[in-house]
Amino acid sequence: MLNVLKLHVFVLMLLIGAVATADADDGAQGFAACLDELAAFARSQGIPGALADEVLAELKFQPRVIELDRAQPEFQQTFAAYLRGRVSSARIEQGRRLLARHRELLDGLTREYGVPGHYLIALWGMESDFGGFTGRTPILDSLATLACDARRSAFFRDELMTALRLVERESLEPSDMLGSWAGAMGQTQFMPSAYYAHAVDGDGDGRIDLWGSPADALASGANLLHSLGWNRGQRWGREVSLPAEFAFEKSGFEQPRALAEWAELGVRRADGAALPIADLSARLLLPMGHAGPAFLVYDNFDVLLGWNRSSSFAIAVGHLADRIAGAGALHAELPERDVAMATAQMAGLQQRLAELGYSPGEADGILGPATRAALRQFQLDHGLVPDGYPDQRTRSALVGPGDGPAS
């Protein structure tokens, strides 16, 4: 029975063209064999054999890429540090200049795709500092190295295949395809699959060049957001102010409420004005807990999460877009005393929550929606402000005082 099963698995692997994986340790040797299998797989996918052989033969194993893929940040950056790093005054000013310079193109993109220009400029700034830095790693090397590594083999094999199709379709020179260590390319930092499916020719020269053409990058960003379901005429969300007495347990990504309901709960615009009257569903996010800024986010926030699954990223894009369009700084102070938590410390909190019967999700050291929901429940049960944020009081209640840096 076991042998039959093994045979089935073997046949299945042949059928799906499974690729042997090379350990970082046996590096180059396993890599050569893996490249042969990738070439065979490429042919089975209808990629011209001559092209695949020629491109793959030149690829080099990149041990540094494996190191970066394994690296866990020692500390999770605080939201305040993240936001300061990405929404700087220099970036806002350059964004405003570029918004003016590309006005005509951007207006056309808004008509066609529904996305206002300031969001496209903000994403351009976030991804590559407006084309100033697009990465220096040969991405075909990166993709092949990761495809030949066990951890995420199938995902990167498919991205490598798409990259080969791009070489053919866009007549790209493989050695010119530089990007991030994980294979993101050009001024929008698209993975090959996004480039292939969503990039468009913005300057009308008949080619899609995400490295050299700002117009192609901006149009491609607009097309991707449109494909992800951008709602024309709606914002990403906004900063809000909360009343002195507020039921913080109503916050969180998984708890949508009608805008009118938030207004009834006393939520106002950050400047104190009433919320707009609109038939919108919104969620209240408190990235730094009750002591930090509060945001109501709308459906377009989820569209930004489709670009990059990080709430900090999506808030930073939305806020940067607002600033580029002329808005002022956040009304709330970003708490200065907030200390970055070590990844291990955060994982310890998650483990403790699970031991106590809460459901924080995987103990990965990342403060995601499930962990925040578990923290809110724990805080409610222990008479703490239920904001889903592990401030010092909450950490002490969970694991006892004296654990980790005071904040």
Ligand SMILES: [Ca+2]
């Ligand atoms: Ca073009």
